[in-house]
Amino acid sequence: MERLVIVGAGLAAAKAVERLRDEDYEGSITVVGAEPHAPYERPPLSKDLLLGKDTDPEVLDPGWWADHDVRLLTGDRATSLDRNGRRVTLESGERLPYDLLILAAGAQPRVPDVPGADTALYLRTREDSAELLRALESGGRLVIIGAGWIGLEVAAAARHHGVEVMVLEQADLPLANVVGVELAEHLVGLHRSHGVDLRTGVAVEEVLVRSGRPTGVRTSQGTIDADHVLVAVGAVPDVVLAEDAGLEVDGGIVVDERFQTADERVMAIGDVANAWNTTLHDRLRVEHWDNAIRQGRAAADVLLGLDTTHDWLPYFFTDQFELSMEYVGRAGPDDRLEIHGDLTANRFIAYWFDGQNLLTAAMNVGIWDVSDTLREMVGRRVDPAELAAVG
Template sequence: MADRTFVIVGAGLAGATAAETLRTEGFTGRVVLLGSEPERPYERPPLSKGLLLGTTERDDVHVHDASWYPEHDVELRTGCTVTAIDRTTRRVRLAGDEELGYDKLLLATGAVPRGLPVPGTELDGVLRLRTLADSARIAATVAEGTRLVVIGAGWIGLEVAAAARARGAAVTVVETAALPLQRVLGDRLAAVFAELHRRHGVVFHFGARTRELRGTGRVSQVVLDDGTVLDADVVLIAVGAAPETGLAERAGLRVGNGILVDRRLRTDDPDIFAAGDVASVAHPLLGARVRVEHWSNARDSGPAAARAMLGQDVSYDRIPYFFTDQYDLGMEYAGWIPPGTSTELVIRGDLDRHEFVAFWTIGDRVAAGMNVNVWDVNDAIQDLVRAGLAGATVDRAALADPAVPLPAG
C-alpha cells in the first residue's frame, strides 16, 4: 500500500476522520486532504451554538491539533479548490491547473446554504451560516439591541435565534410554514419549540414569504408578501442547504439529492467514494436512499468510507441522529420516517416542563424517537428503532408510561 495515493476532497469532519481512519487502519501510502476553506478541519455544531453563545473557544472546534497532520503524514492543503476529476486517468485538477493522481478518491464536499430568490440578498448585513467565517461574522454583528431577522425556522435558524437572544438582540423569525420545524416534528411538537422561543421574546411571522430585502448598501428592512415591513440591522437566511454535487456531476457520477453511493459508500465508479452531507446512501436497514446533514453522519461516515477504500466489507447502517441546544432545552433525535408516511405520536413525560421522550410509531413499530431534557436514553431509542425496522412491535401504552422501563431493542 505504500506506493498508493488516497485523495480526500473536502476538509471537514468527514474528510478529517476519514484521513485519521486510514492511518489507524494501517494505510502507509500517501494521504492528501484538500479543503477549499483556509481553516484546518473543524466541527460545525459550535457555529450556531457554543461560538455564538461564547461558551466555546474558536480553537476548540478543530478536529485535530495543527500538529496532527504532519505527525501522521497527512498532506493537508487548505484554501485549495478542486475543479475537475478525470476518471480515466484518475487525476483531480486543482485551481491553477495543478493535477494530482489518485488510486482511491473520497468526495466529502458537504453542502452549501440555499439562496433566497428575492431582491436585496446582496446587501451588507445579509448573512448565511455554513463556515467558521460565517459564524464569526454573525458574532461580530449580533449584539445587545441588534435587530435580527431570521428567514427560516429550521434547526439552524432557531439555534441562531436562541443564541442571538442570549446576546441581547431583538429577534424576528419569518417562516413559510404554520410552525417551526413542522415538517420534521409535526404540529404538536413544533408548537413546543414555538412556545419556547416566544417565551424568550422571539417574534414569529408564520405562513409568511419574503418579497424583498431593502437598504442602501446595507440591509435595513425585510418586506413580506403581505406588505409587512420588518426593520432589520442584520438578516440571516436559513432556508436549508443543498448538497455540493457539482464536482461529481461534471465527472459524470450519478447524483440525485446528493452523490449516489451504495451501502459501502462507493459511487458508480469503484475508485470513488462519498461521505458526509453530500452522500445519498442506499441504507441497508432503512431500505431507501437517505442523505443526512448532521454532525454524527459526518463523524461516522468518514471512517466507514475510509475502511471501504481499504477494501474492507463495510455496510453503513447508522441510524440517523442529530441534536440541538436552544435556551434551556437540549434534545437528541434518532430514527427516520419515510416521506409521506402516517405515524402515531407517543409522549412519555411532561411536554409543558420540556422533560419528555417522544416516539413516532408506524403501526406498533418505533420509527423514531426524540428525548428532550431527558438523558441517557438515546441508545435505548436507537435500539427500539432498529428493532422496529426488524419488525418488532411495542405496547404503546407502556411506552408512554415513565414508570415502565424502556424495552430493550
C-alpha cells in the same frame, strides 16, 4: 504506493483519515479543502461559538497531520475532476493524481431566489459564525428568514445576547414535517416565551438593501426594518465537481451502501452523499454531525477491506433555550406520536409509531444517557413496559 485523495476538508474527511492511519493504512493521503482551516466541527457555529464561548472546533490536533503523514491542503478549491486520467485539478493549478478518490465537499447555504438575498448573512463557516457573533454583539434587530434548526438555534443565541429577533417562516409551522404538529407548536411557544417574534405563513419577497447592506425585508404581509438579516433556508450539496465529471447526482452524489459511486475508483461521503441505507431500505442524504463521523469511519473501513455498510439510523441534536434534545430514526408524516414525561418542563421522550406499530423514531428531551437505548429500540415493536423503563 496507493494514492488516496479526499476532496473536502470537513468532519467526514477527518474521521476517514484518522481511521485509516489508526488502522495502519500505508497509502499516501492528500486532503484538499476550499476553506482556510483544518477540518472542524460545525455544530459549535450555531451553538457555543455563537454564544461567545471559547471553543476550539478543530477535529484533530494541529500536529496530527504531519505526524501521520497526511498532506492537508487548505484554501484551495478542487475545480475539475478527470476520471479517465485520475486527476483532480485545484484552483491553484496543482494537479493531484489519485488511485482512489473520496468526494466529501459538503454543502453550501441555500440562497433564495429573491432580490437582495445575496447581501444577507448566512451560517456555514467559521468566518460566518464570527461575523454573525459580531452582529449580535452590536445589538439592534435581527430578522431571520427560515425557522429550521439553524434559524431557531440562532434565534436562541440572539436572545442570549439581548438582541431583538424576528423569525419569518413560510410554512404554517416550523419543522412540522420533522417532529409533527404538537412538537412544532411546542417549539413555537418556547421561542415566543423567550421574546422571539416568530411569524409563520410569511413569504419573503425581497431583502431590502441600502449601500450594499440589508436594511430589512419585504414580505407578503408588509415591510420589516432590520439591522441584520440572516437567511437560514437549508443547504444544497456541493455536487458541481461530480456532475461535471459525469457521476450520477440525484439530490446528492448517488452512492451505494458502501459509499461507492458507479466509478469503482470514486466514493462520496458526508453532506454531499445520497447513500443507500440498508436498514431503512431507502436513500438518505443527511447533513448532521453524527452522520459525517460515521460515514467517514465507514468509508475508511471499506478501503481497509472490512465488511461495512450504511446501516445506522439518522441522529441529530439541538440546544434552544432550556430545550436540549437528541433525535434518532426517521418518522413518517402519518406516524403516531406518543409523549412520555413532562412536555411543559421540557423533560420527556417522544416516540413515533407507524401503522404496523413499529417504532420509527424517538426523541429524548432533558433526559440523558438514553440515546443508545432508543436507537436499539427503533425499528421494532416495543412493549409499553419497555418504554416506561427508559425514563
